[in-house]
C-alpha cells in the first residue's frame with residue numbers, strides 16, 4: 001500500500017513537472033533556436049511594450065519587458081575599462097564604492113602592439129570586468145580612423161590604417177563577447193573630429209568611405225560578429241549617421257547582413273520618421289522633451305518613444321519597422337542577459353592588471369635612441385631627475401566618456417622609484433596643465449615660472465633627465481567633445497625642453513599622448529619614446545621598458561608629420577578640417593596617413609609602423625610562393641628574420657602592396673599583412689604572412705564594387721612604411 005502510494009505520488013510529481021516544463025514559454029526555453037524564441041517573444045508583446053524596449057529608461061539602460069521576465073539591458077562605457085556608475089538620470093557619478101575597475105591601455109597603445117593575440121586577451125579581460133559589473137553592452141571598441149592629429153579622440157581609436165584596425169578589432173570583439181557581453185563598435189561613421197561633432201556634415205567619396213573609413217566596421221561585423229554598433233553624431237551627405245539610409249540600411253544591414261542593434265550615440269537621434277525607417281534600433285541619451293535640451297526624465301518624449309508609438313498607431317509608419325528593431329533587441333538580449341550559460345566574470349584582479357601591463361609594454365614605441373641612451377641599467381646613474389606633470393598625473397581621469405575610476409594606477413614616477421630606488425630618483429613637475437573639467441579649460445593653479453625655475457635647478461647636476469610630457473585627458477587635448485588647438489605640445493613644454501637642454505643634454509623624452517605632436521627639439525634630444533595612456537600599470541610598464549627589463553617592440557599606428565600641414569587632411573585648409581559652416585569635405589580622399597606621405601612624397605617625421613628596439617633585426621630577402629596567382633588564391637610571403645643583437649626582442653614586420661598599372665589612382669602602397677615575432681638574441685626564423693589575392697582589391701566607385709585587377713603587384717617587406725627591406729613582384733591573372 002505504502003509502495004503504491006509512493007509510486008502514485010512520484011507519477012503525479014513527474015506529471016506536474018512534465019506539464020510545468022511544457023508550460024515554459026518558448027522564448028524562455030534554451031533548447032529552442034534563438035530565432036524561434038524571438039518570434040515567440042515578439043508575438044506576446046503589446047505595441048507599447050515593443051516601443052518601451054527601444055529607448056532609454058535611464059542614462060545607460062533600457063527597460064526590457066518586465067511582464068514577460070525579459071530583463072533590462074545595462075550599458076557602460078567604455079573601450080578601455082568599465083566606467084564608474086553614473087546617476088540614473090544625469091551625467092553625475094553615482095558615488096558607488098564598488099565600481100573601481102582595471103584601466104587597460106587606450107586603444108592607440110593596443111594598436112601599436114601590432115599583435116591581434118593581445119587584442120584578444122584585452123577583449124576577454126575587459127569583457128570579464130563588464131560581466132562582473134552586470135553590464136550587457138560595453139560601449140567600445142572605437143574604430144574611427146585617425147585622419148588628423150587634431151582629433152581629440154584619436155586616443156580611443158586604432159590608428160590611421162584600416163587594415164591594422166580591422167585585424168585588431170576582430171579578436172577584441174570576440175574576446176568581449178565570449179563573456180556574454182556585447183561589444184559596441186563605435187561610431188559609425190566619419191566621426192573623425194570632435195569639434196562640431198553634433199552637427200558637422202561630412203562629404204567623402206565612396207572610395208574613401210569603403211577603402212578607409214568602413215573596413216574596420218565591416219571586419220567587426222563580418223568576422224567579429226559584433227552584437228551592437230553605435231551611430232555617430234555627425235551627418236554624412238546631409239543625413240544624420242545614426243539613422244542613415246545608405247550607411248545603416250543599405251551598407252550595414254543590407255550588404256553586410258548585420259543582425260545586431262544600432263544604438264545612438266548619446267543624443268544622436270534627430271527625427272522619429274528617419275529613426276524608424278533608416279535603421280536606428282535603440283535611442284539613448286537624447287535629453288529632450290521634443291522641444292528643448294536638458295529636460296530630465298524625458299524618456300517618453302524620445303523620438304523612438306511616444307512620438308513613434310503615435311505614428312505607428314495612426315498607420316504613418318509600418319509595423320514592420322518596430323518589429324525589426326525589437327527583434328534585434330531581443331536577439332541581443334538572448335545573446336547576453338538571457339543566456340544562462342554565460343560566465344560570471346571577474347573584476348579588478350591581478351590577472352587583469354597583468355594583461356594591462358603586458359599590452360602597455362608591447363605598445364610603447366621607441367622613436368629615437370642615440371648612443372644607447374635607453375635602456376638605463378639599474379647601476380648606471382646615481383641621480384635620475386624626472387621632470388614633467390605626466391610622470392605623476394592620472395591619465396584615467398578625464399577624456400570624456402572613457403573616464404575611469406581605477407583600483408590602481410601606478411604612475412611613471414612610482415614605477416621609476418620602484419625600479420631604481422627612492423634615493424636615486426628626484427622629481428619636480430616642470431609645468432602644470434590644470435584640473436580636469438569636462439568641456440572647459442581651467443588654468444593650472446601653479447605659477448608656471450616657479451615650476452620652471454625648480455625644474456631647471458634640479459636638472460643641473462642630474463646624471464640623466466627623463467622628461468614626461470605630452471598631452472593629457474583634459475578638454476582640448478586628448479578628450480571627447482573638443483579638438484586640440486595646436487599641434488605643439490601645450491603648457492610651454494617646448495620652451496622648457498629647450499631650456500633643460502641648455503643645462504643638461506642627457507635628456508630622454510617620454511611623450512604620453514594618443515596623438516602625434518610637433519617635435520621641434522628632435523635633433524637636440526638623444527632619445528624619445530612615444531608612450532600612451534597606459535592605464536592601471538602605466539608606471540610599471542614604463543619603468544620596465546626604460547630599464548630594459550622588457551625590450552620595446554611597439555610600432556606607430558599613425559604617421560607623425562613634421563608640420564601639421566604635412567598631414568593630408570590638414571593640407572587642404574578649413575573646408576577639409578574642421579569644415580566651413582558645418583560642411584566638411586575630406587579632400588585628401590583615400591590618401592589618409594602614410595598613404596598621403598608616400599604618394600605625395602612628403603616625408604613624415606616618423607612613419608606609420610615605425611619603432612626601434614634595443615636589439616637589431618636583420619631581414620632576409622622576401623619571397624612569394626608563386627610568380628602568378630588566380631583571383632581566389634592566397635599569396636604566401638616568406639622571409640627570414642634574425643635577431644643579430646645581444647638582447648632578446650620582438651619585431652613587427654609589415655607587408656605593403658603596390659599595384660603597377662591600376663585603372664584608378666591607388667596609394668603608393670598599402671598595408672596588407674603584418675606579423676610580430678619574438679626572437680632570442682642570435683635566433684633566426686622563417687616567417688610567413690598570408691595575403692589573400694582578393695585583399696588586393698580597390699573600391700571602384702563607378703561600378704560600386706571591390707575589384708582586383710589583373711596586373712603586376714609588388715609586395716614590400718618592411719620594418720615601417722618608411723623602411724622597406726626588400727620587395728618581390730607577382731602577377732595576378
Ligand code: BGC
Nearest residue numbers: 077078139186265266401480
Ligand atoms: C560618446 C560615446 C559614449 C557616450 C556615452 C558620447 O558622448 O561619444 O562614445 O559611449 O557618450 O557616454
